[in-house]
Amino acid sequence: MLRKGMRRLVHGCREILHRLHVSRCTCIDERQLSQIGHTLYQEFDDGVVLLDKNGFLLEANPAFCRQSGFSLLELLRMRRTQLRAMLQVDWDIVLSQLMTSGRWQGALWLKHKTQGWLPYQLMLRRTAALSGNVELLGVFSAQRGMSADEEQLDPLTGLLHRLSFDNQLRLLCRGTQPFTLLTLDLDQFRQINNQFDHQTGDRILQQLALRLQRLLGPRGMVARVGGDDFALLIPDMDQPEQAQQLAEEVYAEVLRPFKNGDSEIAISGTLGGALWPLDARSPGALWRRAEQALFIARNRHLPMLAFSAGVRKELSYRQKLQQDLLDAVQNNGIWVAYQPIWDNQRQRVGKLEALARWSHPELGNIPPDQFIPLAEESGLIGLLGEKILEQACADLALLHQAGFDWLELSINRSIIEFLQLDAQANSWLDVIHQHHIAPAKIIFEVTESLLMDTQSQHLVRLHTLREAGCRIAIDDFGTGYSSFNYLRKFPIDIVKIDRSFVLTVPHDHKDTQLLLGILCIVQNLGYEVVVEGIEDEALQQFLLQHHCEYSQGYLFSKPQNFTSLLEYLVELSPQVRASGE
Numbered sequence: 001m002l003r004k005g006m007r008r009l010v011h012g013c014r015e016i017l018h019r020l021h022v023s024r025c026t027c028i029d030e031r032q033l034s035q036i037g038h039t040l041y042q043e044f045d046d047g048v049v050l051l052d053k054n055g056f057l058l059e060a061n062p063a064f065c066r067q068s069g070f071s072l073l074e075l076l077r078m079r080r081t082q083l084r085a086m087l088q089v090d091w092d093i094v095l096s097q098l099m100t101s102g103r104w105q106g107a108l109w110l111k112h113k114t115q116g117w118l119p120y121q122l123m124l125r126r127t128a129a130l131s132g133n134v135e136l137l138g139v140f141s142a143q144r145g146m147s148a149d150e151e152q153l154d155p156l157t158g159l160l161h162r163l164s165f166d167n168q169l170r171l172l173c174r175g176t177q178p179f180t181l182l183t184l185d186l187d188q189f190r191q192i193n194n195q196f197d198h199q200t201g202d203r204i205l206q207q208l209a210l211r212l213q214r215l216l217g218p219r220g221m222v223a224r225v226g227g228d229d230f231a232l233l234i235p236d237m238d239q240p241e242q243a244q245q246l247a248e249e250v251y252a253e254v255l256r257p258f259k260n261g262d263s264e265i266a267i268s269g270t271l272g273g274a275l276w277p278l279d280a281r282s283p284g285a286l287w288r289r290a291e292q293a294l295f296i297a298r299n300r301h302l303p304m305l306a307f308s309a310g311v312r313k314e315l316s317y318r319q320k321l322q323q324d325l326l327d328a329v330q331n332n333g334i335w336v337a338y339q340p341i342w343d344n345q346r347q348r349v350g351k352l353e354a355l356a357r358w359s360h361p362e363l364g365n366i367p368p369d370q371f372i373p374l375a376e377e378s379g380l381i382g383l384l385g386e387k388i389l390e391q392a393c394a395d396l397a398l399l400h401q402a403g404f405d406w407l408e409l410s411i412n413r414s415i416i417e418f419l420q421l422d423a424q425a426n427s428w429l430d431v432i433h434q435h436h437i438a439p440a441k442i443i444f445e446v447t448e449s450l451l452m453d454t455q456s457q458h459l460v461r462l463h464t465l466r467e468a469g470c471r472i473a474i475d476d477f478g479t480g481y482s483s484f485n486y487l488r489k490f491p492i493d494i495v496k497i498d499r500s501f502v503l504t505v506p507h508d509h510k511d512t513q514l515l516l517g518i519l520c521i522v523q524n525l526g527y528e529v530v531v532e533g534i535e536d537e538a539l540q541q542f543l544l545q546h547h548c549e550y551s552q553g554y555l556f557s558k559p560q561n562f563t564s565l566l567e568y569l570v571e572l573s574p575q576v577r578a579s580g581e
């Protein structure tokens with residue numbers, strides 16, 4: 001349609017101008033214009049402009065005035081630089097193509113007087129054959145209708161799809177104006193499709209597309225760039241705070257429940273943002289930055305993150321932290337805290353869980369949830385884990401010597417540590433033997449993620465450790481996908497029921513029944529049970545009633561350093577001190 005319209009226009013224009021003998025040195029006057037044609041200038045839906053060889057506007061039709069928001073008079077009075085600034089396009093490329101082939105066609109952004117940047121397709125053609133001083137003819141077609149090429153649009157939502165969006169992005173990157181790219185990924189959208197049906201999922205995507213278009217309006221462009229991935233381009237937005245603000249508005253639209261017949265469906269999503277030219281120097285790099293921001297936001301359970309605002313800081317913070325962690329691991333900056341695990345039957349501390357601690361000289365205490373993943377990423381976890389095991393075994397040996405010889409030690413091990421462990425598990429078993437500790441006193445806590453990773457080498461190592469006499473506990477039980485299945489498949493001795501299962505017990509009936517059910521199955525299968533996160537007496541009484549063997553939580557003690565642990569143990573069992581002395 002564009003080509004046909006364009007051909008018609010150029011042809012018409014050429015003929016009319018030819019007939020008029022417009023002189024090269026005079027502007028087109030009113031009379032001539034009216035002759036150039038009512039059809040051409042007044043009724044054509046696409047914006048039409050005529051420029052002279054110096055790039056000054058000679059004429060624009062009403063459609064272009066609407067597209068730009070300026071009156072013809074305002075347009076005619078504009079300087080060339082003003083006119084150029086209205087168009088977001090790489091002028092070097094345009095001009096060189098016009099020189100060589102006499103025409104240029106492509107997508108660009110046109111700055112509307114009041115509504116900001118709007119996307120168009122522009123066809124520019126040199127009209128050297130024309131008389132008068134008309135040098136260039138330009139036709140602006142709206143993005144959607146202009147090519148009638150529906151392939152440009154996503155059939156489900158009517159938004160641009162990835163390819164066209166990429167073109168727009170590349171175009172903007174060639175220009176000089178700053179802009180923002182936002183990417184939106186819906187959380188677990190597959191579940192919506194599974195739980196309802198694909199048509200329902202499709203309807204949500206359509207409603208969301210509409211909301212995003214309404215929200216953004218003429219400020220920018222929205223695209224569906226993947227199944228449940230959307231992207232937004234906002235020209236002229238160059239402040240991380242603005243991007244954050246818009247991301248919040250988008251997020252609110254995602255959270256607003258969607259109609260599904262008589263009911264409603266709620267979804268959520270995560271957004272990442274990146275700013276041009278602040279965050280990247282190429283379109284591909286800008287995508288990556290926005291996606292990196294999204295990834296970090298998701299990991300940190302944030303709804304959104306703009307790269308410049310958060311990720312840059314985060315990356316340099318992480319780099320510094322990684323260096324500091326290396327120093328700490330090498331120079332004994334990591335220490336071990338112990339949390340007692342209460343033996344409900346014998347009414348005494350039965351086990352100790354060793355928990356890594358890092359007291360950073362400037363940042364204070366950094367929780368293991370933060371520095372363990374950092375150690376894993378930077379390859380430090382092996383060394384860190386060895387130091388923890390070494391220190392904990394040395395301390396346990398002291399406690400055994402002091403008379404607390406029944407105490408067992410629980411050591412956390414991550415999946416990466418298992419991957420790095422030698423097949424005979426010698427690097428761990430040697431430490432235990434060196435401190436003359438019976439392996440039966442050592443428990444290795446693994447999480448369900450280790451068992452989810454079906455690598456057979458994990459299984460071999462678990463067996464090796466058990467054959468050597470150590471025991472295996474499954475930590476945070478119930479937080480994974482198929483917890484009971486792991487019990488069947490893996491060599492496990494102890495189950496540590498996650499704190500999330502006991503938060504409302506015994507007050508909440510359903511949660512209480514659920515905990516009882518888990519306890520019943522696990523106990524009947526013959527596993528030793530530890531319930532984590534005991535903070536109040538009512539829960540502890542409930543566990544006693546139901547013959548739960550071990551309780552761990554702040555009700556008994558928070559994790560503490562070795563000296564205060566010793567005082568705590570001595571206070572609970574004064575007779576041990578007597579016998580130990």
Ligand code: C2E
Pocket residue numbers: 339354355356367368369372385388412413414445475476499532533534535552553554555559
């Ligand atoms: P985890 O193994 O499940 O450890 C128990 C966590 O729950 C500890 O947090 C402990 O302080 C906390 N906790 C215990 N009782 C209560 C309670 O009554 N209420 C509440 N709110 N929390 C309680 P911590 O020390 O921050 O450790 C977090 C996680 O870091 C551990 O979870 C473990 O997965 C990991 N971790 C700690 N040390 C090591 C280590 O040396 N190696 C490895 N691989 N992971 C470690």
Ligand code: MG
Pocket residue numbers: 353412445475
């Ligand atoms: Mg643990």
Ligand code: MG
Pocket residue numbers: 475476496498532
């Ligand atoms: Mg745990």
